[in-house]
Amino acid sequence: MENINVVVLGAGMVGGFIARELARLSHLQVTVCDHSAAALAQCQAAAALLEAPLSTNQADLADMDLLRKCIEDAQIVVGAVPGWLGYQMLQTVIEAGKHCVDISFFPEDALSLDEQARQRGVCAVVDCGVMPGLGGMLGVRLAGHLAQAQSLSIQVGGLPVERRWPLQYKAPFSPVDVIEEYVRPARVKSQGEVITVPALSGVEQIELPGIGSLESFYTDGLRTLLSTMDLPDMEERTLRYPGTAQQMRFLRDLGLFDDAAISVRRADGEGFAQVVPAAFTARLLERHWRLNPGEREFTFMRVEVGGLDSEGREALERCDLLDFGTAPSEQQPLAASSMSRTTGYPAIIATQLMAAGRIIKPGVHAPETLAREDELWQLFHDGMRGYGVSMEFSRM
Numbered sequence: 001m002e003n004i005n006v007v008v009l010g011a012g013m014v015g016g017f018i019a020r021e022l023a024r025l026s027h028l029q030v031t032v033c034d035h036s037a038a039a040l041a042q043c044q045a046a047a048a049l050l051e052a053p054l055s056t057n058q059a060d061l062a063d064m065d066l067l068r069k070c071i072e073d074a075q076i077v078v079g080a081v082p083g084w085l086g087y088q089m090l091q092t093v094i095e096a097g098k099h100c101v102d103i104s105f106f107p108e109d110a111l112s113l114d115e116q117a118r119q120r121g122v123c124a125v126v127d128c129g130v131m132p133g134l135g136g137m138l139g140v141r142l143a144g145h146l147a148q149a150q151s152l153s154i155q156v157g158g159l160p161v162e163r164r165w166p167l168q169y170k171a172p173f174s175p176v177d178v179i180e181e182y183v184r185p186a187r188v189k190s191q192g193e194v195i196t197v198p199a200l201s202g203v204e205q206i207e208l209p210g211i212g213s214l215e216s217f218y219t220d221g222l223r224t225l226l227s228t229m230d231l232p233d234m235e236e237r238t239l240r241y242p243g244t245a246q247q248m249r250f251l252r253d254l255g256l257f258d259d260a261a262i263s264v265r266r267a268d269g270e271g272f273a274q275v276v277p278a279a280f281t282a283r284l285l286e287r288h289w290r291l292n293p294g295e296r297e298f299t300f301m302r303v304e305v306g307g308l309d310s311e312g313r314e315a316l317e318r319c320d321l322l323d324f325g326t327a328p329s330e331q332q333p334l335a336a337s338s339m340s341r342t343t344g345y346p347a348i349i350a351t352q353l354m355a356a357g358r359i360i361k362p363g364v365h366a367p368e369t370l371a372r373e374d375e376l377w378q379l380f381h382d383g384m385r386g387y388g389v390s391m392e393f394s395r396m
Contacts, residue, residue: 004355007074008032009061009089014103014129014173015080016043017340021348022078023052028355031055033070035062049333061085064092071098076354078347079104082174090124091116099360100124101350103133103343105177107184111224114364124364125350129343131156131236132223134321134384135303136368137346138391139229141377142305142317145395149307152231155206155216156301157239158339160291161324168241170297171289173339175282178289181238182248183257183278186218187226189234194226200245200252202237208300217245224366231305239300256281291337298324299338316396323389342389349383 004027008019011034019032020043032054034040040056047054059066062085071077077093079086079102086104093100094117102110102124110126117124127133135154143149160170171178185196202218221236251257256277263272291297301321309315323338346367353359358379359370371377384391 003027003029004075005073006030006076006078006351006355007057007071008078008080009067009070010034010080010082011036011039011043011056012080012174013337014340014343015078016046017336017344018078018080018103018347018351019043019054020047020050020052020334021344022351023047023054024050025352028351029053029055031057031070031074033057033059033061033067035060046334061089064088067092068096071096074098076101076351078102078351080347083107083177083180090126094120094122094124097122099354101128101347101354102126103129103347105129105132105180107180107220111227111364111366117364118362121362123354123360123362125354125359125370126364126366127223128347128350128367130299130321130339130346131221131301132225133367134342134346134380135221135236135301136225136228136366137371137377137380138303138319138321139225139305140368140371142303142319142393143229143231143307145317146305146307146315147310147312149231149305151233151304151306152225152229153235153237153304153306154221154301155237155239156221156299157214157216158299158337158342159214159239159241159297161296161298163241167247167285167288168244169289170291170295171286173343175286175289176278179257179278179282179285181219181221182252184220186220186236187222188218188236189222189226189232192232200249203245204237205242206239211298211300213242214239214300215242215245216240225368228366228368251281294327294335296325297338298322299342301342318394318396320392320394321390322392326388341387345384345387345389346380349380352383353379 023030077098077100083105086106087108139152216237219238258277261274264275303319305317325337
C-alpha cells in the first residue's frame with residue numbers, strides 16, 4: 001500500500017495517543033502538530049518506545065495561516081484540538097481540500113460545512129470519538145434490531161477507579177472542554193420536539209455492577225444525532241460520582257466558568273489585568289484533575305434504544321461498554337488511559353478506512369451515518385474489539 005501522509009492536529013492526551021498509534025502503521029507517515037514543545041517531545045518519546053517513526057511540528061494551531069502550512073502535504077488530517085478551536089480548524093482543513101477525521105467537541109454545527117466539503121471533494125468524518133461518535137453508531141445499530149424504535153438514551157463517563165474528595169474526578173482530556181460540558185445548554189428530544197435544558201440538570205442515580213453508584217445529568221452530546229436519527233425521544237447524559245452536578249453548578253453559578261473577561265488587580269499591585277474566569281478555573285482544576293502515574297481509571301457507556309419488536313411488544317436494546325486504562329506490558333510498553341483508548345480508537349479506525357479508500361464520499365459525515373452500512377459498521381465493531389474494548393449487547 002502506498003504511504004499516506006497523515007497530520008494530527010493536537011498532541012494532548014487523546015491527540016498524542018492517536019498520533020503514536022497511527023505511527024505504528026507502516027503505510028502511514030504521521031506528523032503531529034501542537035503549540036507545546038513539551039507535549040510534542042512527550043509524544044515523540046512515546047512513539048520511540050513503540051519503535052514508531054513520528055514527526056513533530058511546533059505551531060500555534062489557532063493561527064490559520066500556520067495551520068494551512070502544517071497540513072499542506074497531508075492527505076488526511078486528524079483534528080484533536082480544543083472545542084473552542086474545532087470549527088475554525090475543520091473549516092480551514094476543508095478549504096485546503098484535505099480529507100479529515102475530527103474528534104473536536106465544538107458548539108457549532110459541523111454539518112453546516114457539508115456543502116463546502118462536497119464542493120471541495122473532501123470527505124470529513126466529525127465527532128468521531130466515544131461520545132459523540134461510537135455511542136451514536138451503537139444507537140443506529142440497536143435501533144435496527146427493533147421493528148419500531150422510539151427512544152434513545154446514551155450515558156457515558158470517564159472516572160478514576162479510586163474516588164477522592166473533593167473533586168472525585170480526573171480529566172483525561174482538555175479541562176476547558178470538560179467545563180464546556182457543564183456550561184453549554186443541552187439539547188434533548190421529547191415527544192418529537194427538540195428542547196433545551198440546562199447542563200447539569202435532570203440528575204438521576206444509576207447503579208453499575210462492579211462500579212457502584214453514579215449520577216447522570218444532561219449534557220449536550222446528541223449533536224448530529226438530532227438530525228440523523230428520527231426518534232421521538234432522545235437524550236445524552238454524562239456520568240460522574242454522586243454530588244458532582246451540585247458541586248459544578250456551585251462553581252458555575254459563582255461565575256467561575258464564565259467566558260467574559262473581568263478586571264483583576266495585578267500581583268505587583270500595578271494596575272489591573274483582564275482575566276477570563278473559565279480559563280483561570282481550568283488552569284486551577286488542571287492540577288487536581290491530572291491523572292497520576294499508575295492511577296487506574298475507566299470509561300463506561302450505556303446505549304439504550306426502546307421501542308417495539310416484530311410482534312408489537314415493548315423491548316429495550318442495550319449495549320454496555322466498559323474499558324479500563326491499560327498498564328505497560330511486553331506487548332504494549334506504554335500505559336493508555338481508557339478515555340484515550342475509547343475516544344482515540346474510533347478516530348484511528350476511521351483514519352485507516354479513509355486511507356484504504358473505504359470512506360471517501362465527499363461531504364461531512366457523522367459516525368452514525370457510516371454505521372448504517374453493515375460492512376463499515378462491522379469494521380468499526382471488529383476494530384474496537386480487536387483493540388480490547390469490551391461491548392456487551394443485550395435485550396431487556
